[in-house]
Amino acid sequence: MIKLNTFKIILASSFLIGVMVSCNSDKKTPGYTYMDDMYRSPAIKTYEPSADNPRQTSSLTPVEGTISRGYIPYDIPNTNAGYEDSKSNTSVPVNFSAIDPQEGKELYGQFCSHCHGDKGDGNGILMQREKILGIPGYGRDRLPDITPGSIYHVIMHGKNNMGSHSSQLSYEERWKIIKYVLKLREDQSVMVAGATAAK
Amino acid sequence: MNSCRMYMRKGFSNSLLLRLLSIVLTISALSIPASAEVDVDLGKKLFKSNCASCHKLDKKLIGPALSGVTQRRSEEWLLRWIRNNAELRASGDADAKAIFEEYNGSIMTAFPALSDDDIKSILAYTDAVPAVAIPKDVPTVQPVAEPANDLFLIYVLGVFLALFIILLLRIRNTLKQINGDDSSTVIQDFNALTQWLVGNKRFMTAATIIVTVGFIHQLFWFLMAIGVEVNYQPIQPIAFSHKIHAGENQVDCNYCHTSARQSKHSGIPSTNVCMNCHMYIDGTEILNDAGLPKYAGERSPEITKIYAAIGWDAENRSYIENYEQKPVRWIRIHNLPDLVYFNHAQHVTAGGVECQTCHGPIQEMDVVYQYSELTMGWCINCHRETEVKTDNGYYAEAADGGKSINERLAAKFHDEIITVEKIGGLECGKCHY
Numbered sequence: 001m002i003k004l005n006t007f008k009i010i011l012a013s014s015f016l017i018g019v020m021v022s023c024n025s026d027k028k029t030p031g032y033t034y035m036d037d038m039y040r041s042p043a044i045k046t047y048e049p050s051a052d053n054p055r056q057t058s059s060l061t062p063v064e065g066t067i068s069r070g071y072i073p074y075d076i077p078n079t080n081a082g083y084e085d086s087k088s089n090t091s092v093p094v095n096f097s098a099i100d101p102q103e104g105k106e107l108y109g110q111f112c113s114h115c116h117g118d119k120g121d122g123n124g125i126l127m128q129r130e131k132i133l134g135i136p137g138y139g140r141d142r143l144p145d146i147t148p149g150s151i152y153h154v155i156m157h158g159k160n161n162m163g164s165h166s167s168q169l170s171y172e173e174r175w176k177i178i179k180y181v182l183k184l185r186e187d188q189s190v191m192v193a194g195a196t197a198a199k
Numbered sequence: 200m201n202s203c204r205m206y207m208r209k210g211f212s213n214s215l216l217l218r219l220l221s222i223v224l225t226i227s228a229l230s231i232p233a234s235a236e237v238d239v240d241l242g243k244k245l246f247k248s249n250c251a252s253c254h255k256l257d258k259k260l261i262g263p264a265l266s267g268v269t270q271r272r273s274e275e276w277l278l279r280w281i282r283n284n285a286e287l288r289a290s291g292d293a294d295a296k297a298i299f300e301e302y303n304g305s306i307m308t309a310f311p312a313l314s315d316d317d318i319k320s321i322l323a324y325t326d327a328v329p330a331v332a333i334p335k336d337v338p339t340v341q342p343v344a345e346p347a348n349d350l351f352l353i354y355v356l357g358v359f360l361a362l363f364i365i366l367l368l369r370i371r372n373t374l375k376q377i378n379g380d381d382s383s384t385v386i387q388d389f390n391a392l393t394q395w396l397v398g399n400k401r402f403m404t405a406a407t408i409i410v411t412v413g414f415i416h417q418l419f420w421f422l423m424a425i426g427v428e429v430n431y432q433p434i435q436p437i438a439f440s441h442k443i444h445a446g447e448n449q450v451d452c453n454y455c456h457t458s459a460r461q462s463k464h465s466g467i468p469s470t471n472v473c474m475n476c477h478m479y480i481d482g483t484e485i486l487n488d489a490g491l492p493k494y495a496g497e498r499s500p501e502i503t504k505i506y507a508a509i510g511w512d513a514e515n516r517s518y519i520e521n522y523e524q525k526p527v528r529w530i531r532i533h534n535l536p537d538l539v540y541f542n543h544a545q546h547v548t549a550g551g552v553e554c555q556t557c558h559g560p561i562q563e564m565d566v567v568y569q570y571s572e573l574t575m576g577w578c579i580n581c582h583r584e585t586e587v588k589t590d591n592g593y594y595a596e597a598a599d600g601g602k603s604i605n606e607r608l609a610a611k612f613h614d615e616i617i618t619v620e621k622i623g624g625l626e627c628g629k630c631h632y
Contacts, residue, residue: 039536055526126476
């Protein structure tokens, strides 16, 4: 009688401990789902590994020669000569003069300010933390001869340590940013001129 | 700000230069006075804001390494070159032409705004710093208390506790024997207790109710949690830290996840976006807690993975031609079932919802995990509580009948707060179709 009870108790407590331990969820797996075929269709989902595709992933590069919607060609090559040429490139969107510089402010804050600074003085957070050095401000003293065409060129192709931002911004967004950069350039130049005059 | 200070400095030192020049002329003594204007700290600041994008001290970047450049070139030549190198090249200087050719015709920016003293300060800085970066004063490394030690302590305490219990039991049995009773083992005591409890009907009834209710409660929540992947935190192929990028360096979420503004998906950035910063930042500068270079002056192994994926030749600073790029196999964390439609652009751009509302404190996560449940109840709850942003112009436009949408909504809902629910945010077909 006593023997049997002891056995039962040990069995029951080991079962309970087993249940508790197995409740610990593993963070590395997504876990189970009900009715899996409702959740996961046979179609390949975004970023899913896929053995059928040549690069074993569902995120493929577009077919060569693909032109995305709203694409505006830009022919000036990514070379030093190309950069010089871009300075005299005056092809701007038809509504360029009508763009309010403030429209580009938010985009500037998202895509430029962590390097070039909120004021366009080349003193963004990455410069302050000395992660990236030598970032130019937009003032006339630092970049004397930039034009809307050359700013567009730099956004498209990058320059020196700046990479191309063409994949992150659409045509309209680039020009909105350029408009805001030109405004910051004026602010910077006025500030510098003021400082020079004040001495 | 920098340029501002630079100009003030220039004015100040120009007047000082004149005075000193007159002193030098009268005394016609040593060439020391130059050092009076030359300020290594100023040189450092100027170097970092003007030169460092293309030059490092100890290693070739876009231009040559600048440590010890004053030994290679005369000061006069350097002054002319830095101020306007194109002019110097045009004047037919052989050295200038040679260096221009050596660096594949990369055009160095002209710096007409820098004064002689500014340039001399920069040169003094390049001289002052040794080519090999010496780590900052090394504090004595304190061994961090390892968590294994804590566990060991618990085991030791456990052993002591067990010994203590055994000791107490032996004392009790000894006392019992002195009293003339039979000694008993723990198991015997335990059996006696359980037999008494099993015989007690009230206890058994109460115990059955408690156990049943508890079991059903647990079972309910266990079944509810199936298909909810909250806290899912897989190990990614590159140890990318959102804490470093979005938190410490404050890079905007939209910078990398560009498509969140315009499309259904908030895309994972392709490696060319990584390269926008990591062309320059290669991890050599990262310091560990002791202030020493974390990777002993080598590139970070994680950043090297980006280079391997996109085919970047870090030595020559160029992309390798005809490189077979290998996509990084990021593991997707947030998965909605196929039976539901969700659109990022609608929430980010139209709704103006912060990323953190759904994704949690991303800027504090070293390894990202799923913060929200992403269940239908969770969606619905937010749609019930969130007020629609009506200040974007669309709602102010006059529509049918000459009244703006804002006015019509106000009339319909008697000036109550307009939540997403009220403009149809709970309709089934909005998300399920």
